[in-house]
Amino acid sequence: MEEIILEIQDKLFEHLSKILSINEGFKFSLRKSNLGNKLDRRYWFHGGINYVAISFWSGFDNVNRTPNISFIINQDESCFILFSARNSDLVNKFFLDKLYPALGFSQIISGNQLKIPIEGPSSYLEKIDDFIKQEKVEIDGILKKEIAFFADRREPGIGFIDGRDFRLLYNRAVKLRNAINQIQEPRLYESSLNISKLTIKNFGPISNFDLPNFGLGKKWIFLTGENGCGKSAIFRAIAAAICNDHSYLTNGDYSNYEVSIHITDGQKTFNREFNAKNAYKDNPKLLYRGFAAYGASRLTIEDTKQNKTMDTYHLTACDSIFKYCNPLLDLWTRIIEIQKRKGSSIAHVRIDNIREMFYSLIENLQTILFPGEFDDDKTYYAELDIKNNKGFLPVPYDYLASGIRSIIAMIGDLIVRFFDQQPNALSPGDFKGIVIIDEIDVHLHPSYQKKIVEALDIIFPKVQFLVSTHSPIPFLGAPKSSAIYVVKRDYKEGVLINRIDDKIYIQDLLPNTILTSPIFDLDEITNEHHETERILRTEKTFAELEFNDKVKAKINLFMNDTIESELISIFEKRRK
Incomplete structure (x- = not known):
């Protein structure tokens, strides 16, 4: 069924490209990262095997894995508008206090998501054309009017797509589409090493x-x-x-x-x-x-006051595998160097892709605040209580659990090395x-x-x-x-x-x-202290074990000597 959604992805890309050819200022969201080879598999927009999510503004809900404001096209070609702020109380406040009232939503709205179905017999391309002509114009006007809402906030909000970032991603998508279309064999555009x-x-x-x-x-x-x-x-x-x-x-x-x-x-x-x-x-x-290599100790990050230059990263590639407790490269300090060397557009896309990568890697990570986005020049991480859908207060790296720190330190080092070794890469998925x-x-x-x-x-x-x-x-x-x-x-x-x-x-x-x-x-x-007269539990899951215990307890309540004798008699008769 994947071919259905890929056909929608391709048709939507071609349709929006035609609008772009007429209106050079027209911009739309494109997939930035190649996680899971999604770009090589022709997923030009956000979404998965069941839907496509297209937006015309910046702002991304990393918890929901969709833009904050999306036009959703399902596999059956039904459509709806999605407002999603599971990642941010600030964005949700903007929706509730500013956007919804301005759009004329009179009903009482609570929660951090709102779906507006788009009814009618028209095709999804016709529906998105109507959305561009009507709702997009209204939302553009509201964002321009309320531009000050996110201006003084350090937390990422909703705004307009940067033109240079868009052109960079659009040109990459066009180049990749052309390359894929020229390949006759059904294989990925680039194979691994x-x-x-x-x-x-x-x-x-x-x-x-x-x-x-x-x-x-x-x-x-x-x-x-x-x-x-x-x-x-x-x-x-x-x-x-x-x-x-x-x-x-x-x-x-x-x-x-x-x-x-x-x-x-x-x-x-x-x-x-x-x-x-x-x-x-x-x-x-x-x-x-x-190339990168890591020994068993991966908790220590370098002292950024003693920075090595970018050009010497490859000379230290063996250090971690040979030296115990060797400090790993500090990703967030090196981000500044990447910005200086590669220009703002590439740096913006890379930083967004790095955020998305960590959201995919660390299950309950709600927000990453880079140096300067919180209270000081440190990077802060805010985790999410998934059960209650509430975010914990942001904390610096040293306050995280050792397992999370080891992941952040190692992957951060890897990202720095590969961006240095492969300077044309935009996403970890390109490495x-x-x-x-x-x-x-x-x-x-x-x-x-x-x-x-x-x-x-x-x-x-x-x-x-x-x-x-x-x-x-x-x-x-x-x-x-x-x-x-x-x-x-x-x-x-x-x-x-x-x-x-x-x-x-x-x-x-x-x-x-x-x-x-x-x-x-x-x-x-088996446990060394297991008592041989006790039954060894071999259930596949603990839930199965608990269920069996509950069944056994109910049987024990029901069972007595008379019933037990009757059951034994029944079983013996069946054997005959």
Whole structure:
């Protein structure tokens, strides 16, 4: 059914483009971010598989994932106007006090959303034409009259679409549409990057292994294994080779190392022979400008008073994977540098896309306030109580939970590095490269251990992730395009690595079976103090366990010796 909504997306884009060709001042909202490859899949506007959301003003409800004021077209071509302010009490106040009365809505309106159905037999294109001629003109007039409402507020509000931002996004959409239309094969406009071949010799505890198809065609590569088995050594070998960086390989464990790595994007292959013989000849240089690597400690952000220049970011790409507690780059300070280097239009679009990325990544994040948007030069985060639909007070980074801080610090560092390495990118969804994350589960609640894999897969559709984990939970979020390797260490042979996903279909397994499978190889997962005379609970969910307990309690209320004897008698007769 996706083709129906994609046809609406295309027809709407063509229709609005015709209006634009007549009226150069005409502007409409376009999708800024390529999350989930949405732009490559022809989703030019906000919305999903069931609807399209188009707006003619700035202002976005990140909780509802739609503009604050939207014209909605459903898959069945029915239409309605949506006013949504789930993200902002300020925007909701503007709706209730200013916009609704000016539009003549006389009925009592409460809540933070309002839907106005558009009835009639006309097509959705005719309905949007009528909206542009009537309601859009009225709303434009109200916004001009009430322009002072949001002027002194630091919180983002509703306004008119910036002309330079619009032209930047529109030209990108036109270019991408033309490129997609020229491709005959039903594939994405750009494929992701893969490590296709890997050989490591004499690198720390690794004696020798050769993986001719290490990550070919796989978007995620998972390494598991006991502590000290060599997972980090594998990641360090890959990172050092990609960065061509010998600076950390100076002790006796790295006297005669050799690493051969091949990276492919489906069209070109990038190769490097990295070895100790060239340690004093090579200069650090990325094999592909799209790389970041992270060790298990990811909570510390750099001291911004000791900033490195943008041009040296690639020289520090190995630091986190080799050094414990290495400070990560501060995204929000670097945003200012991005603005200075790239100009305001690109910076505006990037900042909006960064906001959207964090809203997708952190489930209950309501608002991000960049330096200067709140009380000082810090970045503040406001979380949402989803159950009661109420926002908590904004707090700085240091006041957040360690799991959230680790996500913000790592992804912030990644964003800075990739925007530097790929200066033409507008969105994290445009990034193409390889990212290493050692112990992806560290600091995270089980719900986030699953979610971070799912979210990163959507946010960075063209990035290959190499991660290690000591938890079965991240596998619950693993996409089908995943390879799983088990790493072990042997006294004679050193580090051994075996691929396991071709023997186990991970999508069919629950955490208990993942733990006892060859992935983790646990012999026993019951509690050491479990009493053998008690029944071991094997329900799939806790809700199922509670239901069974309630059923058992009701049976016990009903049951007595006489009824029990009668039931036994009935069962015995049926067996005969």
